Amino acid sequence: MFTGIVEIMGTVSEYNKKDESESGGSGVSITIQDASSILTDCHIGDSIACNGICLTVTEFSSDSFKVGISPETIARTNVADWLPGNKINLERAVSQEVRFGGHYVQGHIDTVATIVSIKEEGNSLVFGFKLRDSQYGKFIVEKGFICIDGTSLTVTQVDGDGTFYIAMIAHTQHVVVMPLKKIGSLVNIEVDLTGKLIEKQIEVSLQNQFNDSHSTLNKLIESLIDQKVKQYLNK
Structure with a gap:
């Protein structure tokens, strides 16, 4: 989870389309440098939002870190346009000590x-x-x-x-x-x-009521249909 409050801007230093190393997993990887201030408490497997994308650290040094990029991420985001030298917004995942100055951000790009x-x-x-x-x-x-x-x-x-x-x-x-x-x-x-949560809750609630013949919604629909039929027959 993130807040959307950017900590620093890092710099893309390497874009490897087939990283055969263990930390690259024989897939696409990106290395971002100029990130020393957010790596003091870094661990392998940590999440860092890179231009809003929640990515997993697979390797890091005192100034740079590497992340793996999945095909889903490439399809959903602008990551395919990143080039060495590009500046990237960086934010670590929230901790208990972080003031929540932005809003709840998942790092899951739509x-x-x-x-x-x-x-x-x-x-x-x-x-x-x-x-x-x-x-x-x-x-x-x-x-x-x-x-x-x-x-x-x-x-x-x-x-x-x-x-x-x-x-x-x-x-x-x-x-x-x-x-x-x-x-x-x-x-x-x-x-x-x-x-998105509200839409899903409404969708599930409506579907459950449609599936229940005794639900308030179905009774309301039946009542409206009866009224319309009576109005039509009385013409």
């Missing part, structure tokens, strides 16, 4: 979005985004939480076509990667877990 606009507004930058997978738009609401490249942000506006916006204050601009990106760049999106 989809990616394209930056479609960047506009200065006072000392803030207003970014506009368009989702690749529109089905996640129902979880993005004005003043709701969203995690973009691992940064906890507040949605300021949602247009009718699904474009949504965030405003980034001057402080945040200096500590996260987004201001380094351009229009057309992809960002990782994790929508607020609360919305």
